[in-house]
Amino acid sequence: MVVRVQSAPFDPAGAIGGFATGCKRVGAIVTFTGIVRDLSGSPLKKMRIEHYPGMTEKAIMAMVDTATQRWSLRDCLVIHRYGDLEPGDTIMMVATATAHRSDAFAAAEYLMDYLKSRAPFWKKEITDQGARWVTAKDDDEAALGRW
């Protein structure tokens, strides 16, 4: 179980390859990769991600522990960046390894839902028109209800 919170860019394919190589007696691996894209009307120049050092790692590790128990994870990797990112950059990734496919999917979706709304990150979009904080969506909060 590895959690990395970093400003440095990373190569998701390389991280997935390393993760898969380290997994033994596993039948299913699910990965999610989140990428910066243009959400706003005016073209996005930067996505600035602020976080709460210390709490971020603890909060994510607690989610990973819950997922590990609940879906019998054999292994799990979470990488999340902070700092200034550009459109097309990878923001974060999650990888889950299990015996059965449905567990790998459920654990990855659970982690994504919780990372969205319970990990202390805040996104700010910077365009030619100025900067604005991304507001949390009601949908994202509601998504937690299914777990």
Place this chain on the structure above:
Amino acid sequence: MVVRVQSAPFDPAGAIGGFATGCKRVGAIVTFTGIVRDLSGSPLKKMRIEHYPGMTEKAIMAMVDTATQRWSLRDCLVIHRYGDLEPGDTIMMVATATAHRSDAFAAAEYLMDYLKSRAPFWKKEITDQGARWVTAKDDDEAALGRW
């Protein structure tokens, strides 16, 4: 949208990297990788996968078309092997790329459920005790009901 049915081994991390590089204006990529593991009591020596050449590619492409419409896929990759595989070998992978994360997850799970029960592959487990055809699970058939 790429569907590959092949006997040759492939590197899932490399395939994921190539897939991600080719995706433009995408916010979410989900991948599933299926790996041969010991399912039976006696140690598995080989997993032999038979398929129906021609129908396999058509059936998978039809699933990909349905998923593309339903979840607005920007891109999709399916690779499935046939022939003799050993424990630890990658059997198959699915990758979906979308604007929103929930679509990428749903499309990948849909494709997995349909590949399990509607793509013409048949698995045979070969152990020291002999060989046996893997039987389809009621759960796998039931999983189609949710779509």
Place this chain on the structure above:
Amino acid sequence: MRMIEVLYFAWLRERIGLPSETVETAAETVADLVEELRAREARYALAFSDLASLRVALDQELTTFDAPLKGAKEVAFFPPMTGG
């Protein structure tokens, strides 16, 4: 009477002992064709003894046993699929 290519997969192929054969048939539906095959030899009768455990495709499209053969060139019989 007309000719149709018949394919068998997985344990059905093993029980019948061949992967495919060209069959001369007067069958109107898949079920009629199965009856003709069953009547041939014991290994066919055994292989097709439980249709609930079999699936069928006409010209590479999944269908049901009551489907008409019409102009199909290829019919395939096999157990439930185990892909993924």
Place this chain on the structure above:
Amino acid sequence: MRMIEVLYFAWLRERIGLPSETVETAAETVADLVEELRAREARYALAFSDLASLRVALDQELTTFDAPLKGAKEVAFFPPMTGG
């Protein structure tokens, strides 16, 4: 009276104008501490005008505004998170 480290993130940090400060407080609960902060200056009153749009963590654990401060060393205020 005791000392507690107070952290602000995202737009709350921008409105208050600093990322953290050490505060001397007699507050029993998070809500009491918010009242003390609001009373300080207009920018605090403005920043904390709508608690429904804010979240709070005590010693890096999410909690609620009615939580007792007890021996907490660090309290953090921030808007709803937007990770992932």
